[in-house]
Every structure is written in C-alpha cells, then in structure tokens.
Amino acid sequence: MTVVELTKEDVEQIKNHGLNKETVIHQLETFKEGIPKVELVSAANVGDGIQAFSKEEVQLFSNKYDDSKLERIKFIPASGAASRMFKALHQFLTDYRPENTSLEKFLAEQDSDLLKKFFDGINNFAFYKEVLGEVKNGNANDHELTEDEQKYTFVKTLLQEDGLNFSNLPKGLVPFHGYENYSATAFEEHLVEASKYAAKDGKAKLHFTVTEDHLEKFKSTFQAIKDRVEKQTETEFEIEYSFQKKSTDTIAVDFDNRPFRDDEGKILFRPGGHGALIENLNDLDTDLIFIKNIDNVIKQENLETIVSYKKVLAGELINVQEKIFEVLNRIDQDGFNKHILAAANDLLEEKLSVKTRLETEEDVRNFLDRPIRICGMVENQGAPGGGPFWVKDGEGNISLQIIEGAQMDTDDPAQNEIAQNATHFNPVDLVCSVRNYKGEKFDLTKYVNPKKGFITQKSKFGRNLKALELPGLWNGGMAYWNTMFVEVPIITFNPVKNVVDLLNENHQV
Incomplete structure (x- = not known):
C-alpha cells in the first residue's frame, strides 16, 4: 500500500479529521496484511x-x-444507544399488524421467546407506567382499542419519535429499575453504587464517556435527580463527561x-471502538480508576x-x-x-x-x-x-x-x-x-x-x-x-x- 493512493484532497481531509497521513497509511497496510x-x-x-x-x-x-x-474515580463507557436493546421490538412493529392477526397467533408463528417474555412481563418494566400514561395522553380513544391493539400501541409509543423515543436514548438513560416513588436509570444506579465505594470525604467522582448528541440528555437527567440522589446517598457527586476523540x-x-x-x-472514517477510550482514560489524573460498563447495574437492595x-x-x-x-x-x-x-x-x-x-x-x-x-x-x-x-x-x-x-x-x-x-x-x-x-x-x-x-x-x-x-x-x-x-x-x-x-x-x- 503506497502513499500515492491518497490524493491531496484525501490528505487534507485526513488532517481536518485530526488524523495524520502516516497513521492512515498504517491502517491501510493493516487491512492488506490482516x-x-x-x-x-x-x-x-x-x-x-x-x-x-x-x-x-x-x-x-x-x-x-x-x-x-x-x-479515586469511577469510569463508565456510556456512549451506547438503546436501539440494540429494542431490536426485537422494532422488528415486531415492522412485522405485526393487529388488524390482520391476533398477537397470540403471531407470537406462536414467530416462535420468539424474547417477544413472549416481553409481553408476559410487560407490566413489570420500570418504564411501564410512563409509557402507559403517554399512550393515554396520545390516544383519547385508548379504551376502545382491543388488547392486541393496546400492546402494539404500547410498543410503538415506547420506541418511536412521536412517542417516548426510547430507542434513540442512550442506554444509560433508559429506566431500568422501578422503585416505590420513582424509576431509576442505569446512570442513576451508577451514582448510587459509586457512593458506596468510590466516594471520599463525602464526594464521589464519576466520568462518563458519551456521544456529543447525548451530552445534554445526561446533564439534564442529573439535574433532575441530583437533589434526591445526593440526599439519599449523603454524597455529593462530581460528574465529568468526555467524547471519543475524532483522532481515534x-x-x-x-x-x-x-x-x-x-x-x-x-473517505469514510468510523469510530475506532471502545479501545479508543484509552485516550479518555489517559486524560484522568487520579490514583485509582474503577471501570464498569453502563448496563451492568443491579437493584439497590442487592x-x-x-x-x-x-x-x-x-x-x-x-x-x-x-x-x-x-x-x-x-x-x-x-x-x-x-x-x-x-x-x-x-x-x-x-x-x-x-x-x-x-x-x-x-x-x-x-x-x-x-x-x-x-x-x-x-x-x-x-x-x-x-x-x-x-x-x-x-x-x-x-x-x-x-x-x-x-x-x-x-x-x-x-x-x-x-x-x-x-x-x-x-x-x-x-x-x-x-x-x-x-x-x-x-x-x-x-x-x-x-x-x-x-x-x-x-x-x-x-x-x-x-x-x-x-x-x-x-x-x-x-x-x-x-x-x-x-x-x-x-x-x-x-x-x-x-x-x-x-x-x-x-x-x-
């Protein structure tokens, strides 16, 4: 693989992307060599x-x-979108029409344990009441829908842009656990967990790597829960965010x-995967760093x-x-x-x-x-x-x-x-x-x-x-x-x- 394959325009694009020509040439050679x-x-x-x-x-x-x-600080890669979580439900919206067949018959034909578990346990999700409330707000004739139509509308409201649009949320901001008076996202559960082992002198520092599109969502979520979670944990939280660098x-x-x-x-450039986060980790100046994925949390009683x-x-x-x-x-x-x-x-x-x-x-x-x-x-x-x-x-x-x-x-x-x-x-x-x-x-x-x-x-x-x-x-x-x-x-x-x-x-x- 030679330098000649890159035009002057390519080299300029590489430079503007924060990369250098030698790095890109090395990557091209890696593809060739395997x-x-x-x-x-x-x-x-x-x-x-x-x-x-x-x-x-x-x-x-x-x-x-x-x-x-x-x-000490807790480092949580949190840039993942929730779309993959809901992949089967997106396919369900594509394939199923309540006016054409019953949900029971559809599930039997699909032979999908995942969809069956979802609908059998639908009222046990932390987001159940929120979605149900949105369904009623958006559909004055909700009470006239059949049970199958209600479930189809539930999934549609859960995922689509004109509903709650959960599919386009970062995974960390999807409600995971339903408590008596509130539901907690994975983001919140990481705060609670950090308060119990990553705090020092009543303060806990956390660093989340996020996408630029999601940054404001994380910040507004923290402001919404800050008083409650700090009172609950008797901990003050200092939260940092960073993005995967374009140079990676x-x-x-x-x-x-x-x-x-x-x-x-x-030229098409793509994110380099979670290995790129070594740059973000390298920017942290502290003694100990706890690392854990955003979706690996547990209910607080455990x-x-x-x-x-x-x-x-x-x-x-x-x-x-x-x-x-x-x-x-x-x-x-x-x-x-x-x-x-x-x-x-x-x-x-x-x-x-x-x-x-x-x-x-x-x-x-x-x-x-x-x-x-x-x-x-x-x-x-x-x-x-x-x-x-x-x-x-x-x-x-x-x-x-x-x-x-x-x-x-x-x-x-x-x-x-x-x-x-x-x-x-x-x-x-x-x-x-x-x-x-x-x-x-x-x-x-x-x-x-x-x-x-x-x-x-x-x-x-x-x-x-x-x-x-x-x-x-x-x-x-x-x-x-x-x-x-x-x-x-x-x-x-x-x-x-x-x-x-x-x-x-x-x-x-």
Whole structure:
C-alpha cells in the first residue's frame, strides 16, 4: 500500500479529521496484511492465573481499601444507544399488524421467546407506567382499542419519535429499575453504587464517556435527580463527561482494501471502538480508576456483595502496588542487589502471574514500573464475550490477557479446545492504578499492543465495507499493564443486552 493512493484532497481531509497521513497509511497496510489471531496457551483458572480469596482475605483487603486515602474515580463507557436493546421490538412493529392477526397467533408463528417474555412481563418494566400514561395522553380513544391493539400501541409509543423515543436514548438513560416513588436509570444506579465505594470525604467522582448528541440528555437527567440522589446517598457527586476523540477514528475500506468513499468521493472514517477510550482514560489524573460498563447495574437492595468485592479488588491492588513501590524505591535508595531481585521475582510470580525470570535491574524496572489493573472474573455462564487466557506473543513471551472470541483462531482444533475449556468470563469489572512509584502519571498509550485490533465487516450507503477497530480497551489496549485476575461472585455481572434482561430477578425490585 503506497502513499500515492491518497490524493491531496484525501490528505487534507485526513488532517481536518485530526488524523495524520502516516497513521492512515498504517491502517491501510493493516487491512492488506490482516491481523493475526492470538496464540492461546491455556485458559486461566483458579490457581493458574486467577486468584480466589478466602473470607479472611476479603475482609483484609476491604479494610485496606477503606483505610486508603488515595484519590479515586469511577469510569463508565456510556456512549451506547438503546436501539440494540429494542431490536426485537422494532422488528415486531415492522412485522405485526393487529388488524390482520391476533398477537397470540403471531407470537406462536414467530416462535420468539424474547417477544413472549416481553409481553408476559410487560407490566413489570420500570418504564411501564410512563409509557402507559403517554399512550393515554396520545390516544383519547385508548379504551376502545382491543388488547392486541393496546400492546402494539404500547410498543410503538415506547420506541418511536412521536412517542417516548426510547430507542434513540442512550442506554444509560433508559429506566431500568422501578422503585416505590420513582424509576431509576442505569446512570442513576451508577451514582448510587459509586457512593458506596468510590466516594471520599463525602464526594464521589464519576466520568462518563458519551456521544456529543447525548451530552445534554445526561446533564439534564442529573439535574433532575441530583437533589434526591445526593440526599439519599449523603454524597455529593462530581460528574465529568468526555467524547471519543475524532483522532481515534479509523479509515474504512472496500473489499479490495481501497479507501471506502461516499458519493462525493470523500473517505469514510468510523469510530475506532471502545479501545479508543484509552485516550479518555489517559486524560484522568487520579490514583485509582474503577471501570464498569453502563448496563451492568443491579437493584439497590442487592448492592452489598458488589460493593464488598469492589473494595476487595481495590484493596488487593493497593497491597500489590505497595510491594512494587517498595522494590523500586529500594533500588533508588540502596542500589540493585540479589535480595531486591529475589523480591521482584517472587512478586511477579506470586501476585502478577508473570512467568519470566528477571535477571537485571533493567528487567526489574521494565516489568514492575507499569500501570496495574486488577480484573474481576466470574464463572462462565455461556454469555458471549471475552475471557482470561494465558497468551504467547510473537517473541515467545507468555502473559495474562483478556481475549475476545474474534481474536481466537477457533478453526484450529487445539486453539478451539483451549477456548472451550475456559472456566471464567470477563464481566468488565476493573480497578486500575495509573501512577508510578514517584507519583507521576503513566502515559497509558505506551502500554497498548497496536497489533491486537479487529477487522470487521459493516455496510454503509447500501455497500459492504471493512472496518478497523482499535485494540479493545481492556484487551490489547492494556496488553502491557501488570495484570491480576480475581474470581468474583456471579451477582456482580448483571448486563442488559436486550430489554427482557430487565425482567431478571436482579433487576426486579
């Protein structure tokens, strides 16, 4: 792939987009060369890459975090729209007409468990009364509608622009949980949760990554609930927002790996996926960062275990960080010696699951002086997504990584067997330390493995294209961090991928 393929107009467009020509050329070369699959060595499990804590350790690490004075913030990727949650309901509006057939017959013909669950549990959704009220306001003859017509109108009012337009809301602002006098969005539940483990001196800081289109919705929602939630939690909230930077967008190509262009001949750039958020994470200047997805919340009465394990993860992180800092400070103060080398090797083997034996001061500094992440892992429940594995890189180094299915060569029987034998799953439950032993902030962009992105197939303007996603935030985006995996209870994982997930026990108040 040569520079010649980019015209002067292309280069100007690239510059105006906040990118540089060399980055785009590298992306074009990546499409041409492809991205190699990872080499799995084995699945991590308890005792081999995943720690499991005793009751005594849970209490010890929880107390250690409670005693900490470190600054902390909760980081929540929240740019996702709710449209995917309601995909089946959109199809329902397209396919069903109450005047043509009964809902019962339609559901039987469709054989859709999801739609059946939705209508069987319709009055248990937190948004049920709000939608019902909108239906009555918008239809004076509501009482004359048949039961099937009422349900069709309910879905229409829930989703469409002339109704409540939930499909175009950010997922974080959809009502998830219905309490006695109010309903709570995922956004609000993150505030409540943060008040219980991410607050310091009565203040909790949260950072949400959102789209520019959704920013004002988040701000107005916070203003509407601020007094109630701050009184309820006895916590003052400081909320920051950021957008995925345009400079992290990637070029799209056609199936011949040539730049994909719109009808005016302009290059199409697409968001680089959640891996682009390493830039947003890198902008945070604090000691500890809790990371959790926007849709992974739980009803407030069940928060105790989640709060406990968040503190446990943070406490163990602080524990290991102190040991790392002690080794590095001793080198600065006393010089390098065999006792420090032994301590460093013990630490890497016992806590960081690094199988490389260090031999020099340079080795010790290189392996220990890095950002640290501790990741909760839950037992496999058959959910799609990434998991913890031992992985070998191109230089023969073996390390713990979170690997997505798209990165695995499941056509290889041996690799597929390793993948199938995975015992644990990544729920995106991280605590991160991003300052070094001198108190200086790491440049997180230096710890990304740029070769661990994804190439996917999409479409635009009715034409197929190939898109490049940057290394995932907790995958290749943190490939060279010091990593710990810890088993956490399954109750800490309550994602809402489609609307009927809100009928699960942990979302029903």
